[in-house]
Structures are given as C-alpha cells and as structure tokens.
Amino acid sequence: MRDFIRQAVLSVCVLWGGVMAAAVPSAFAAELPPMSDAEKEKIRLIVKEVIREYAATLNEKQGHGAANDIVRDIRQANSSFMRTHGPAYFKPFRDSQHPRATVITCSDSRVHTHALDASPDGDLFMIRNIGNQMATAEGSIEYGVHHLHTPLLLFIGHTACGAIKAAASDYSKESAAIRRELDTIQIPKGEPGLSSIKLNVNSQVRQAMSKFENEVISGRLTVMGAVYDFRNEMARGQGRLNIINVNGETDAAKIAALEMMKEAPARKPVRAMRRPAAKKAQPTEAESEENPAAIKLFQKPAKQTPSH
Numbered sequence: 188m189r190d191f192i193r194q195a196v197l198s199v200c201v202l203w204g205g206v207m208a209a210a211v212p213s214a215f216a217a218e219l220p221p222m223s224d225a226e227k228e229k230i231r232l233i234v235k236e237v238i239r240e241y242a243a244t245l246n247e248k249q250g251h252g253a254a255n256d257i258v259r260d261i262r263q264a265n266s267s268f269m270r271t272h273g274p275a276y277f278k279p280f281r282d283s284q285h286p287r288a289t290v291i292t293c294s295d296s297r298v299h300t301h302a303l304d305a306s307p308d309g310d311l312f313m314i315r316n317i318g319n320q321m322a323t324a325e326g327s328i329e330y331g332v333h334h335l336h337t338p339l340l341l342f343i344g345h346t347a348c349g350a351i352k353a354a355a356s357d358y359s360k361e362s363a364a365i366r367r368e369l370d371t372i373q374i375p376k377g378e379p380g381l382s383s384i385k386l387n388v389n390s391q392v393r394q395a396m397s398k399f400e401n402e403v404i405s406g407r408l409t410v411m412g413a414v415y416d417f418r419n420e421m422a423r424g425q426g427r428l429n430i431i432n433v434n435g436e437t438d439a440a441k442i443a444a445l446e447m448m449k450e451a452p453a454r455k456p457v458r459a460m461r462r463p464a465a466k467k468a469q470p471t472e473a474e475s476e477e478n479p480a481a482i483k484l485f486q487k488p489a490k491q492t493p494s495h
C-alpha cells in the first residue's frame with residue numbers, strides 16, 4: 188500500500204508542479220493560483236486510478252476470506268450445473284427468448300424464482316430491486332412488456348420486506364442513492380408490516396396499469412400483484428404466492444372466481460420432460476385448496492408458442 192500511496196502522491200506532485208511551473212513565472216509569487224476544474228479532475232482521476240490498481244492487487248496479497256468461500260461455492264455450483272445440463276437444455280432459448288411473464292420482485296435473498304417456476308429459463312423476464320418497484324426499473328419493465336410482449340406483468344412483494352420497513356421509518360441518514368429508491372415507495376410512516384407490503388404491491392400494479400393502459404384494455408397484458416409469504420404471516424401456507432391484485436381487482440372472492448385461478452389440469456411441463464437431468468423437483472398439485480387465490484402461475488403449456 189505504501190508504494191501505491193507514494194506513487195499517488197508523486198503523481199499529484201508532478202502534475203501540481205507542472206501547473207505551478209506554467210502559472211508562476213517567478214519564485215516571488217505571493218499566492219498559489221487557484222486550480223481549475225480541469226486540473227482538479229485530472230488529479231482526481233490519477234488518484235482514482237492508483238487506488239483501483241491497488242485494489243486489484245489485494246486478492247494476491249491477502250485474499251478476501253468471505254468472498255473466497257462464496258466464489259468457490261458459486262464456481263462449484265456452476266460446474267455441477269454445466270455437467271447436468273447439456274446442449275438440449277439450452278437449445279430452446281439459446282438464440283432468442285420468449286418469456287411469458289415480466290416479473291418484478293424485491294432483491295431480498297429469500298425471494299427466488301424457484302418458488303414459482305420450476306424452470307424459469309427463457310420463461311420469466313426477471314427484474315429485481317428493493318421494494319419490487321416500477322419507478323426504479325421502468326425501462327426494464329417497459330422492455331419486457333413492449334419488446335418481449337409478455338402477456339403477464341407480475342409484481343411480487345414479500346413478507347418481512349426490509350425495503351418496506353425502511354420506507355416506513357426515518358431513512359434520512361441513508362445515502363442519496365438508497366433514499367432515491369425508498370422515496371418511490373408510497374406507504375404511511377410507522378407501518379412496516381403486511382398492510383404496507385400489500386399497499387406497495389397494489390400501488391405498483393396501479394402505476395403499471397396507468398403506464399400500460401392500452402395493453403391492458405386491449406387484453407394483451409394482465410397486470411398482477413402478489414405477496415410471497417415465506418413466514419406464513421398470511422396463514423395460507425409457508426412459501427405461498429398469494430395473489431392479491433389482478434388488473435386492479437383486489438377483492439379476494441372476485442379474484443378467486445377468475446378463470447385463471449382455476450386449477451390447471453394435471454400434466455407434465457414440457458420443458459421438464461426434456462430436461463431429465465434437472466435436479467429441481469416439479470411443484471406438486473396439492474396447492475390452492477385452502478386458498479384459491481394462490482395458484483401455480485407458471486405451469487408450462489403443452490406446446491409453447493413464441494409471442495413473435
């Protein structure tokens with residue numbers, strides 16, 4: 188580190204010396220000339236580059252213990268994935284993607300696609316951010332709806348959401364970047380629980396319906412909101428994806444009566460059949476009896492037809 192600091196200081200001195208030589212004609216100058224913005228920027232870039240070079244050598248010198256472990260695990264998991272997934276697995280989506288849903292979830296590590304789709308590859312256009320929001324991912328959502336033409340836009344909130352907790356409290360001491368992403372969560376202060384989690388999901392659905400009004404009215408797009416409950420706070424089963432909003436309808440009985448909420452006939456998802464090596468288990472059919480408003484959204488059709 189000392190070498191780098193020395194190099195940084197030297198670089199700045201050399202540059203500053205150059206500036207002085209050009210600006211100060213005699214040794215009797217009483218005051219240093221003010222540095223221009225361009226000169227300050229030059230020095231800033233040099234220092235930044237030196238620090239970057241130093242950071243790049245850190246792993247050689249000492250290693251990052253916690254990062255090393257996870258990198259090893261990730262590489263091992265990836266090798267295992269490659270061994271069990273041959274060319275046939277990648278063929279359906281190798282050259283193009285035709286996802287059936289644009290899905291916005293919270294970035295929370297406890298929320299993942301395997302809870303709702305046994306084979307999400309090529310099927311779910313995933314967008315993740317804190318608080319499963321439209322405002323902080325509008326371009327990505329628009330890409331899913333307008334360019335990939337997914338017939339479903341699904342917002343998934345979840346129980347015990349840290350973003351909701353933060354947005355319901357005083358977050359003025361957070362960084363500007365984090366504050367920006369909490370400002371767009373419209374919930375009352377002091378209410379960090381399930382009611383605010385639902386309120387946020389409903390608010391996202393409302394915003395999306397306003398943005399994609401034409402697609403919704405023409406029937407090309409369904410906008411849905413759900414709460415993934417890995418704590419069973421909603422008392423409908425641990426891990427349940429509870430659908431709470433369909434195109435603005437939030438009445439549970441009306442949602443339950445929708446055609447899309449009826450149990451799909453039992454059949455094996457087509458992709459699972461051509462992926463015998465995939466280790467993920469298919470979801471069971473033992474769902475939706477106690478809660479008709481919780482369905483398996485992503486059961487594959489017998490034959491998938493690309494949307495374009």
Ligand SMILES: [Zn+2]
Nearest residue numbers: 293295348349
């Ligand atoms: Zn969250």
